Amino acid sequence: MSLITIAWSFVSAIGVTVFFVQLVLWRAHKGNLAPLLAATMALSAAGGAICELVMAKAASVRVFEIAILLNNVMVFFLVIPMVWFVRLRLGTGPIWLAGAITVLWIIGLGVNLFLPGDLTFSSIESLQKRPTFWGETFNTPVGTANPFRIVSEVATLLIIMFTGWATIAAFRDGLRFHALRTGGPVLFFILAAGIHTVFVDLGMVGTPYMISWAFMAIAIALGSEIVGDAVSAARLHTQLQQSESRWQALFDNVDLGVIGVSAEGRITFANRSMLSLLGRADCDVVGQPLENFVPPALRGELASRISTARQVGPRARTDYPLLDAEGKSKDVVWSLVAIRDHDETITDFMAICDDVTAARRTENDLNETRRTIEKLDRSAALAEITAGIAHELNQPLAGILSNAQAARRILPNSPTPIKDLAEILDDIIYDNKRARDIIIGLRQLLSPQVGSMCPVAMAAVIEDIRRLLSSEMTTRGISLAIEDMRIVPMVQANKVQIEQVFLNLILNAAHLLMDDGSEEPKIEIRWRVRGKKLAVYVIDNGPGINPAMRKAILQPGVTTRKDGLGMGLTIVKRIIESHGGKIGFTSRADRGTVFRFTVPLSQDEPGEV
Numbered sequence: 001m002s003l004i005t006i007a008w009s010f011v012s013a014i015g016v017t018v019f020f021v022q023l024v025l026w027r028a029h030k031g032n033l034a035p036l037l038a039a040t041m042a043l044s045a046a047g048g049a050i051c052e053l054v055m056a057k058a059a060s061v062r063v064f065e066i067a068i069l070l071n072n073v074m075v076f077f078l079v080i081p082m083v084w085f086v087r088l089r090l091g092t093g094p095i096w097l098a099g100a101i102t103v104l105w106i107i108g109l110g111v112n113l114f115l116p117g118d119l120t121f122s123s124i125e126s127l128q129k130r131p132t133f134w135g136e137t138f139n140t141p142v143g144t145a146n147p148f149r150i151v152s153e154v155a156t157l158l159i160i161m162f163t164g165w166a167t168i169a170a171f172r173d174g175l176r177f178h179a180l181r182t183g184g185p186v187l188f189f190i191l192a193a194g195i196h197t198v199f200v201d202l203g204m205v206g207t208p209y210m211i212s213w214a215f216m217a218i219a220i221a222l223g224s225e226i227v228g229d230a231v232s233a234a235r236l237h238t239q240l241q242q243s244e245s246r247w248q249a250l251f252d253n254v255d256l257g258v259i260g261v262s263a264e265g266r267i268t269f270a271n272r273s274m275l276s277l278l279g280r281a282d283c284d285v286v287g288q289p290l291e292n293f294v295p296p297a298l299r300g301e302l303a304s305r306i307s308t309a310r311q312v313g314p315r316a317r318t319d320y321p322l323l324d325a326e327g328k329s330k331d332v333v334w335s336l337v338a339i340r341d342h343d344e345t346i347t348d349f350m351a352i353c354d355d356v357t358a359a360r361r362t363e364n365d366l367n368e369t370r371r372t373i374e375k376l377d378r379s380a381a382l383a384e385i386t387a388g389i390a391h392e393l394n395q396p397l398a399g400i401l402s403n404a405q406a407a408r409r410i411l412p413n414s415p416t417p418i419k420d421l422a423e424i425l426d427d428i429i430y431d432n433k434r435a436r437d438i439i440i441g442l443r444q445l446l447s448p449q450v451g452s453m454c455p456v457a458m459a460a461v462i463e464d465i466r467r468l469l470s471s472e473m474t475t476r477g478i479s480l481a482i483e484d485m486r487i488v489p490m491v492q493a494n495k496v497q498i499e500q501v502f503l504n505l506i507l508n509a510a511h512l513l514m515d516d517g518s519e520e521p522k523i524e525i526r527w528r529v530r531g532k533k534l535a536v537y538v539i540d541n542g543p544g545i546n547p548a549m550r551k552a553i554l555q556p557g558v559t560t561r562k563d564g565l566g567m568g569l570t571i572v573k574r575i576i577e578s579h580g581g582k583i584g585f586t587s588r589a590d591r592g593t594v595f596r597f598t599v600p601l602s603q604d605e606p607g608e609v
Contacts, residue, residue: 008053015046048074049212056208093166104155257353279325455602509540
């Protein structure tokens with residue numbers, strides 16, 4: 001067998017191989033047309049190699065004419081896909097220029113198929129046998145060149161211009177290696193095939209036409225890219241395995257339940273912590289509807305949630321109880337993530353579950369303890385002013401007794417004016433209401449249930465505090481000056497807790513004043529509206545807070561009193577912050593202390609008062 005036959009058959013086989021490889025790539029990525037164009041180029045090059053082999057070994061002019069005509073068709077289906085391949089791969093190059101090249105080659109194909117001869121020759125008179133440099137002979141045509149050949153030659157020059165333009169543009173955009181790997185082989189193909197064909201026609205080289213051989217540069221580039229992708233894929237596969245091993249270890253050992261849930265609501269996987277939380281084996285969980293593990297009363301709501309999540313996505317975090325194998329309810333906090341496919345459709349959900357049953361129980365215990373401490377704090381504060389409260393109650397009770405005795409003395413004597421009895425009864429009612437108000441205030445302060453947030457009149461709060469503390473302040477010789485609160489807007493607050501704040505702050509100030517032995521001890525209460533909040537100031541003219549204690553004075557256990565527990569200001573801080581307000585203070589030695597706290601108004605109050 002001749003070397004020419006072996007060599008050109010080998011080139012054709014390479015083209016067919018590249019065709020099938022690129023076709024497989026296109027089928028795997030049908031949205032990308034570049035592999036389909038490359039497959040068309042490769043198949044055309046394979047066909048061109050066969051045509052070149054037939055031309056080299058043709059026994060007659062007619063066989064050569066058919067072979068060269070078909071070879072021009074193969075060139076058409078090679079260069080047109082090649083131009084658009086460059087455009088798709090590099091994303092640059094003028095589309096109008098690619099379109100012009102396509103139009104010229106369509107004209108050339110029409111000349112090749114429908115005019116006498118082919119695109120290269122108008123007619124071929126004979127075949128000339130020429131030797132290769134290794135001694136084997138091949139055919140070269142002797143005939144008249146087709147004047148329309150200029151169409152293909154101009155198109156070839158435009159291909160060089162287009163490819164160079166696109167390659168340089170991509171190179172400047174930073175895609176240097178990609179530009180050279182795509183544009184370089186194409187430029188080599190055009191230049192090598194064009195120059196070699198001219199040299200063969202001029203008898204300057206001793207080989208048959210080698211257009212298909214020039215395509216090997218593109219085939220090598222495509223093959224190297226596939227090899228590079230395969231190496232990268234192998235590396236990524238190794239990295240993926242390592243990453244999967246790490247995630248699997250985390251998945252198996254993390255102290256949080258992790259489950260997969262299909263779009264239909266069935267569990268697809270569960271880690272050890274999740275199985276432990278449910279108290280079940282893997283085979284009893286995977287494949288089961290998630291609703292089987294929630295309380296029956298909530299199953300309808302769960303189905304609705306899954307349906308909604310499938311359409312608009314899941315909530316980032318939600319509370320939902322689960323039932324363990326014994327039917328006990330577990331408080332679980334869920335963090336949900338939607339798994340989407342390439343077109344952003346939700347296919348699955350992954351949930352991380354945190355069993356907060358024990359934490360909730362502890363939180364409830366802490367809240368109960370906190371309420372108990374606050375009640376004890378209120379009781380302790382009231383214990384300090386017991387004498388004052390007794391004095392306040394003694395006055396209306398003494399009045400009631402005196403009026404009742406007077407009425408008793410009057411009744412035996414007749415006739416008694418009704419007016420005198422009415423006045424006596426009015427006095428009894430007034431004194432009774434005073435005593436009732438004091439007792440109700442004490443009951444509220446000592447009640448374990450402190451109520452909820454609601455609109456509160458700050459004037460009423462201050463009046464209750466004034467009534468409770470007036471006698472105590474008088475006994476201690478402390479002046480309690482309260483700014484007119486009757487025009488203060490309503491605040492959104494818990495009345496009992498706000499009273500406790502005032503009680504603690506005023507008594508703390510009183511202790512500082514008594515310990516200092518000030519000659520004219522004074523406590524003032526002032527207020528200002530700041531935007532949508534009411535700012536209240538409790539001011540004393542005492543010695544101020546020890547500088548060493550100022551940073552920590554609001555922390556638990558810190559107190560300025562020898563017998564104090566250090567909980568009063570901590571409770572005040574917690575109450576104010578739970579109302580959405582803030583508390584702070586300023587203190588200067590020998591100039592007193594100002595405690596300032598804010599609480600939200602019950603309605604918008606623009607401006608400042």
